[in-house]
Amino acid sequence: MVEDIKSEGVDSMSSALWTQNGVLPFGIKDPFSVYTLEFRRVRTTVGVFSKKTVDLDLKKISGIEMRQSVLGRLFHYGTIVLVTWGKDVPDITMTVKNPERVRRSITNAIEKVQPHGKSYQYRNKRRN
Numbered sequence: 193m194v195e196d197i198k199s200e201g202v203d204s205m206s207s208a209l210w211t212q213n214g215v216l217p218f219g220i221k222d223p224f225s226v227y228t229l230e231f232r233r234v235r236t237t238v239g240v241f242s243k244k245t246v247d248l249d250l251k252k253i254s255g256i257e258m259r260q261s262v263l264g265r266l267f268h269y270g271t272i273v274l275v276t277w278g279k280d281v282p283d284i285t286m287t288v289k290n291p292e293r294v295r296r297s298i299t300n301a302i303e304k305v306q307p308h309g310k311s312y313q314y315r316n317k318r319r320n
Contacts, residue, residue, distance in 0.1 A: 210297060214238070215289050219267035227286045229297055232305060234274060236284055248284050250305045252276050256298060258291050274298070 214225025228235040234253075237245045254277045260270035270291030274284040288294045 209301060210294075212288055212294070215269040215287050218263065219269045219289060221289075222287070225287070227288060227294075229301055231301070234284060234298065236286060246282070246284060248274060248276065248281065250298075250302050252278075252281050253298075253302055256295055258295050260291060264291075272298070 209229045211226060211228045214222035214227065216222045224238065224240045226237045232250055234248045235245065237243055253274050255275035257273040257275060258270055264270045269287065269289050272286045272288060272291055272294055276283055
């Protein structure tokens with residue numbers, strides 16, 4: 193589980209496994225980006241004046257890419273890219289706190305949804 197679970201705004205009947213605000217450089221919370229992992233999908237909501245919400249079915253994820261700079265390693269933030277199977281479904285990019293834990297949570301959720309189905313790949317890229 194992710195440490196920074198946002199409990200307000202998620203009702204007890206919700207199927208959210210975790211919800212986390214986005215992160216700006218130096219690990220500062222971004223109140224205008226919210227990422228939610230649910231039992232069968234990942235939901236991203238981004239925006240200040242107008243909001244954009246994208247729901248991605250976990251079965252459509254073909255790979256997870258994690259990027260973490262030197263500053264990201266110092267301040268415990270990084271970028272997770274959820275790579276999808278087709279061109280009709282866009283890849284989702286999330287800048288989050290504790291990207292290793294987020295990646296692990298998404299990986300566990302994917303394995304529960306597609307235990308013997310299509311496999312996905314984990315890619316770890318660090319930018320220095």
